[in-house]
Amino acid sequence: MRPRAIFLIGLPGSGKTTWVERYRPAPDQPFAVISTDRLIEREAARLGIAYDEAYRQLPSKKLAAEARRLTRQAVERGWDVVIDRTNLRAPTRATFLRLFPPAYVRAAIVFAVPWAELERRLTARAEAGGHRVGPRALAEMAAIYDPPGEGEFDLVTFHQG
Ligand SMILES: Nc1ncnc2c1ncn2[C@@H]1O[C@H](COP(=O)(O)OP(=O)(O)O)[C@@H](O)[C@H]1O
Numbered sequence: 485m486r487p488r489a490i491f492l493i494g495l496p497g498s499g500k501t502t503w504v505e506r507y508r509p510a511p512d513q514p515f516a517v518i519s520t521d522r523l524i525e526r527e528a529a530r531l532g533i534a535y536d537e538a539y540r541q542l543p544s545k546k547l548a549a550e551a552r553r554l555t556r557q558a559v560e561r562g563w564d565v566v567i568d569r570t571n572l573r574a575p576t577r578a579t580f581l582r583l584f585p586p587a588y589v590r591a592a593i594v595f596a597v598p599w600a601e602l603e604r605r606l607t608a609r610a611e612a613g614g615h616r617v618g619p620r621a622l623a624e625m626a627a628i629y630d631p632p633g634e635g636e637f638d639l640v641t642f643h644q645g
């Protein structure tokens with residue numbers, strides 16, 4: 485079977501990481517999860533600081549470069565790769581898409597959640613001790629969203645709720 489590159493596309497709170505936690509490919513198919521949040525958490529643990537502080541200290545360019553390095557490593561092994569980043573901008577997605585050789589199936593899953601539900605979830609997540617994404621940051625991210633383009637992926641599916 486061809487290995488898969490799965491791009492999760494969605495605003496914070498849209499359920500990407502929850503989807504990853506439930507993802508079960510074929511038992512013999514290893515997969516790597518490339519997650520900005522995990523990188524920030526790893527850095528926070530390494531330095532013994534809070535998530536928010538680690539987030540402030542890590543330039544997004546450095547995070548993206550590290551995510552690409554881990555993606556290349558998984559591709560060398562022929563693993564499935566799940567890109568658990570917001571993946572909202574097409575140019576940024578392109579910098580990851582080009583890391584996958586033609587053997588890979590390129591799939592996108594778009595997470596569409598009503599705005600009020602998104603805000604409710606993010607408030608709940610922050611109250612449960614998770615990191616906080618405010619309404620302004622959310623609106624800024626929504627404004628830069630590029631839907632998957634013609635020919636960008638081999639398949640695009642939509643995940644509701
Ligand atoms: N289908 C769902 N219905 C209700 N709550 C959900 C659903 N999916 C995720 N959540 C909750 O919403 C919050 C954000 O989900 P998460 O998977 O962390 O989003 P993302 O990774 O896209 O930021 C979490 O608290 C999670 O438990």
Ligand SMILES: [Mg+2]
Pocket residue numbers: 500501502521568
């Ligand atoms: Mg997440």
